[in-house]
Structure formats: C-alpha cells, structure tokens
Amino acid sequence: MNTAFDKMSVLAVDDNRTNLHILQVFLKKLGHDVILAENGEQAVQRFEQLQPDLVLLDIMMPVMDGFEAARRIKAACRDKWVPIIFLSALNRDENLVEGLEAGADDYLTKPINFVVLEAKLRSMQRSLTMQQSAAVALERLRAISDNVLDAIVTADTNGQILTVNQATERIFGRPSREMIGQPVTQLLPEIFTGSDAEGRNGSSCKLATFKGRDREGIAVRRDGQQFPVEIGVSEVCIDQERLFVGVIRDISERKRSEIQLQQNATLLQAYFDHSQNEQQLAIRLMEKLLHRPGLRDPRLRYKVTATENFSGDIVAASRSPEGRFYALLADATGHGLPAAISVLPVLALFYRMTRLNRTIRELIIEMNQQLRESMPVGRFVAATVVCLDEISLSGEIWIGGTPEAYLINAQGHPTDRFASENLALGILDSDQIEIKPRCFDWTTDSQLLMYSDGLLEAANAEGVQFGSAGVLAAIADTLPVNRFAALEDALAAHLGEIPAADDVSLMIIDCP
Structure with a gap:
C-alpha cells in the first residue's frame, strides 16, 4: 500500500475489455497504478495478491458477479479500509441497496461520467490519506497510553477485550495475554451485573450504556482481591468498526479519603470552597492571558461570547516593531x-x-506543528490569521476551518470574499499541508470582517440559523462606525431569549 496517496493502486474489474481499456487509460492519465481483472473471481485473487488501495467493480460478470466479489474483498481487507466503487448499468434502487449492503462505498451508473468518477476518486484519495494519518496518530496515542497511570482497555461490541495498556497489567496483576480475548466481565464482574447490563452469565456486556458517564464499582485482581475503581467508557469507530474504550482508575486511596471527609463536614465544605476558589483563579488567569494590549488597538472591534465559563474561541491582535x-x-x-x-x-x-x-506562513507552520505535537487525537483549532501592511495598503489572510471572511467597502457591501480553503490547525503535520496565504489590497474606509462558525450557526427558537445571509444583511448600507453594533443587534434580535449553542467570536478591523 502506498505511504502517501498522491497516487493510488486501483483494481479495475469489468468483463468488457473495451470498458476495461478505457478505465485503464483514464486512471493512468490521473497518475494511478492500474490492476486489471475480467471477472469477480479474478478480482478477488488479484486483490489478495497485490493489495490495491481502491477497487472499481462491475456487477454483471461471469464466474462471480460484483456483489459476491465485493463481499469477499471486504472480508479480505481485515484491519484496513479499501474503498469499493461499483460501476454498473444497473440503476434501480434495489441494485444500489444491494451494492451498499455487499460492502460498496459508492455507486456510479454506466455510461460512466468520468468527471464524476474523477471527483469520487479524489474524495476517496483524501479519505485514505486521513485514514493513514489517523493510523500514525493511533500509534502515538498507544505510546502515550502506556505511560499513563490509569488502565485503558478497548473492547468490541460483544465485550471482548482487544487491547490493554501497561497500567492495566499493573493494576489487575495480570499479563496482557491473559486478558486479551477474554470478556471484560473477567476484570469488572460487579459493574456489569446491574439492570442495564447484558450478558450476566457470559461473554458480552452492554458497554454502550456506560458512555458519557463515569461509574464506580468493584474490580478483581488475578489473586481474587477486590478493590474499588472508577470507569468511564467512550465509543469510537475505526474502519467502520465500533469499539469501546474504558479508562479504569484504581480509587482505593480516594475511597479512604472520602471516608475521612465524610466524618468531618467542615473539611468537606473547606474542600468545596477551595475547589471554587481554584476555578475562579483559573478564570482570572485565562482572562489575563487572553486580554493583551494589542486588542485595545483603535482600529479593532471584537467580541467573544462563551457558552460556558471558558471559551474555545479566542481573538488576538498585535503590532510588530516594523x-x-x-x-x-x-x-x-x-x-x-x-x-x-x-x-x-x-x-x-x-x-x-x-x-x-514573522510572515503568516511561518506563523501557521509553527502553530500547526505545536498543536500536532502537544494535543491529543481529535483536538484541533480552526483559525483565521491576518497581516496588514498599512503603508502599502495590502494584506495577507489565511483561513483554515473557520468561515469565510469579507473585505467590506464604505457602503457596507463585500468587495472581496476569502474562502476557507485549508484544514484546521493540528490535523496534519506541517510538511503535509500547502500553506499559501491570500493577498489582497483595500481602499479608503474598507473593513475586514471575520467570525467563528458559532455566529453562523446561532439558531433562534424555530431552529433557523443566523447564517452568512444574516451577517451581510446586518451590515449592508451601514456606516463603518456603526457596523459592529449593527451586527450585535441583529444577532440579539435573531436569538431572542435563546442562547447561542456554540461559542461566538466576531472581529472587525478598520483598514486605514
């Protein structure tokens, strides 16, 4: 399999040699390696021998039809995802359903629209690249998990243990070979005997009922010793397979502490007050970090509205010595x-x-790599970064994952739109992404408008979102000095008494 999906190895299957030749020429023109097969049985053999990245599969073929071939190919994939696209003259709904049930990932009817096929191939290419990045991230996550103090156990939907980290071996006093393949009830029998659990007599448990909440119970070590634990379960999907991840913490020491706390109500109240003070301290520290002098620039107006005590949206501004x-x-x-x-x-x-x-490109490279190296899987940051040169009346802007930004003229109408054409920061390594900020110029009384998706997705009581139409309508035909307030008022009127479901950030910069 390729290490980078700038090109793919594609298995093309069709009993019509003319069609097969056309596919071969088309795929090679796109830069892909091509493997050919003229029936389903031959396709399965070629797949097992050569392990292509993607399969284009006809349905009506001699020896073995495409449905059966798709089922066998999917079975042979095992621990990796290989997309299958059916190319067939059969276009009834039942054909599509049968194809998807056989394991196909997409369906294209003949005669083939090669523009659509090329788009589908590019989409699959992106998905394969992301899958590969996820696999690398998973290896990194495994290395991290082996260095945490809590037990981390993964299990399938039947409750069979798939993996454990080193802390699991230490906490339960069992080598991994004695746990993998066994029911999770072997470690936690008491926790899975409640009214919302299944498999009380054997091999499975209803792990899904534990998602999103921590639960305490009794675990059993290899020598039969029982001890209290806290378990939290989350669900993940890898290659279309549901898995459950349980984080198990030995809370023996905490339980002893709780008993002592329960004996003294005054100490318990003191602990609560201390916790509240820490949260307030955290809020004050975050405010100090966020509200820097650069945000007091007279050409800048901004607002950040958090849905909780802390906001995942931030704004920042700064001037260089130059x-x-x-x-x-x-x-x-x-x-x-x-x-x-x-x-x-x-x-x-x-x-x-x-x-x-520094240039915007240098900023993006450093910020992206810092997030890749420090943040866990699934955490990333969408961002808009702007640099203005007020002498030349020119600027640069880079948008990754946040909504499009606008350059607004004196009458309140957009003269330029800057689309979000990049991935958010922290998804791919910096050497895997192409960083090309957009350059632009402006005229007198222009303003730059940017915001987070929380503004667009703010929904009123009827579920109608504010949207980009609401943004542009609010600022149309307004004076620059009134534009920020007009947007605030329009959003407030749209929401009424309903709070925004996501953090909302808004920024308007005067371009002098």
Whole structure:
C-alpha cells in the first residue's frame, strides 16, 4: 500500500475489455497504478495478491458477479479500509441497496461520467490519506497510553477485550495475554451485573450504556482481591468498526479519603470552597492571558461570547516593531476549559512570532506543528490569521476551518470574499499541508470582517440559523462606525431569549 496517496493502486474489474481499456487509460492519465481483472473471481485473487488501495467493480460478470466479489474483498481487507466503487448499468434502487449492503462505498451508473468518477476518486484519495494519518496518530496515542497511570482497555461490541495498556497489567496483576480475548466481565464482574447490563452469565456486556458517564464499582485482581475503581467508557469507530474504550482508575486511596471527609463536614465544605476558589483563579488567569494590549488597538472591534465559563474561541491582535498589524481569530474543538486550553499554544506562539515580524506562513507552520505535537487525537483549532501592511495598503489572510471572511467597502457591501480553503490547525503535520496565504489590497474606509462558525450557526427558537445571509444583511448600507453594533443587534434580535449553542467570536478591523 502506498505511504502517501498522491497516487493510488486501483483494481479495475469489468468483463468488457473495451470498458476495461478505457478505465485503464483514464486512471493512468490521473497518475494511478492500474490492476486489471475480467471477472469477480479474478478480482478477488488479484486483490489478495497485490493489495490495491481502491477497487472499481462491475456487477454483471461471469464466474462471480460484483456483489459476491465485493463481499469477499471486504472480508479480505481485515484491519484496513479499501474503498469499493461499483460501476454498473444497473440503476434501480434495489441494485444500489444491494451494492451498499455487499460492502460498496459508492455507486456510479454506466455510461460512466468520468468527471464524476474523477471527483469520487479524489474524495476517496483524501479519505485514505486521513485514514493513514489517523493510523500514525493511533500509534502515538498507544505510546502515550502506556505511560499513563490509569488502565485503558478497548473492547468490541460483544465485550471482548482487544487491547490493554501497561497500567492495566499493573493494576489487575495480570499479563496482557491473559486478558486479551477474554470478556471484560473477567476484570469488572460487579459493574456489569446491574439492570442495564447484558450478558450476566457470559461473554458480552452492554458497554454502550456506560458512555458519557463515569461509574464506580468493584474490580478483581488475578489473586481474587477486590478493590474499588472508577470507569468511564467512550465509543469510537475505526474502519467502520465500533469499539469501546474504558479508562479504569484504581480509587482505593480516594475511597479512604472520602471516608475521612465524610466524618468531618467542615473539611468537606473547606474542600468545596477551595475547589471554587481554584476555578475562579483559573478564570482570572485565562482572562489575563487572553486580554493583551494589542486588542485595545483603535482600529479593532471584537467580541467573544462563551457558552460556558471558558471559551474555545479566542481573538488576538498585535503590532510588530516594523508596524505590521496582525490579527487572529481561532476556534478550538469542544467547549469549556478543555477547548480553552487547546488554544493557549496558538495564542502564545502568535504573540511571540508577531513581535518578531514573522510572515503568516511561518506563523501557521509553527502553530500547526505545536498543536500536532502537544494535543491529543481529535483536538484541533480552526483559525483565521491576518497581516496588514498599512503603508502599502495590502494584506495577507489565511483561513483554515473557520468561515469565510469579507473585505467590506464604505457602503457596507463585500468587495472581496476569502474562502476557507485549508484544514484546521493540528490535523496534519506541517510538511503535509500547502500553506499559501491570500493577498489582497483595500481602499479608503474598507473593513475586514471575520467570525467563528458559532455566529453562523446561532439558531433562534424555530431552529433557523443566523447564517452568512444574516451577517451581510446586518451590515449592508451601514456606516463603518456603526457596523459592529449593527451586527450585535441583529444577532440579539435573531436569538431572542435563546442562547447561542456554540461559542461566538466576531472581529472587525478598520483598514486605514
């Protein structure tokens, strides 16, 4: 299998040699390696021998039809995903359904529209690249999991243990070979005997009922010793396979502490007060980190509205010693403190590098790589980064994952739109992405408008979102000095008494 999907190895299967030749020429023109087969049986053999990245499969063929071939190919894939696209003259709904049930990932009817086929191939190419990146990230995650103190156990939907980390062996006093393949009830029999559990007498348990909440119970070590644990379960899907990940913490020490706390109500209240003070301290520290002097620039107006105590949206602004004006609007995945922590590395790098008069490209490379190296899988940061040169009346903008930005003229109408053409920060390594900021010029009384998706997705009581139409309608035919307030008022009127479901950030920059 390829290590990078700039080209793919494609297995093309059709009993019509003319069709097969056309496919071969088309695929080679796109730069892919091509493997040919003239019936389903031959296709399965070629797949097992050569392990292609993608399969284009006809349905009506001698020896073995495409449906059966697809089933056998999917069975042979095992631990990796190989997309199958059916190419067939059969275009009834039942043919499509049967193809998808046989394991196909897409369906294209004959005669083939090669423009559509090329688009589908590119889509599959992107998915394969992302799958490969996820596999690398998984290896990194495994290395991390072996260095945490809590037990991490993965299980299938039948409750059979698939993997354990080193902490699991230590906590339960069992080598991994004695746990893998066994029911999770072997480790946690008491936890899975409640009214919402299945498999009380044997091999399976209803792990899905444990998602999203921590549960305490009794676990059993190899020597039969029982001890209290806390378990949290989350569900993941890898290559279309549902898996459950359980984090098991030995809380023996905590239980002893709780008993002592229960004996003294005063100590318990003191503990609560201390926790509240820590949260307030965290809020004050975050506010100090976020509200830097650069945000008081007279040409800048901004607002960040959090759905919780902490916001995953941030804004930042800075001027370099050479006079360049930089601005950042970032939106981390999730809400609350975890999302707020996710954006701190981006914020620190932004202020450090803008003081050094770095280019947007250099900023993006450093911020992206910092997130890749420090954040767990599934955490990433969408961002808009701007640099303005007020002497030449020109600027650069880079958008990754955040909504499109607008250059607004004096009458409140967009003269330029900057689309989000890049992935969010932290998804791919910096050497895997192409970083090309968009250059632009402006005229007198122009303004740059940018915002997070929380603004667009803000829905009223009827479920109608504010959307880009609401944004443009709010600022149309308004004076530049009134534009920010007009947007705030329009959003408030749209929401009424309904709070926004996501953090909302908004920034308007005067272009002098």
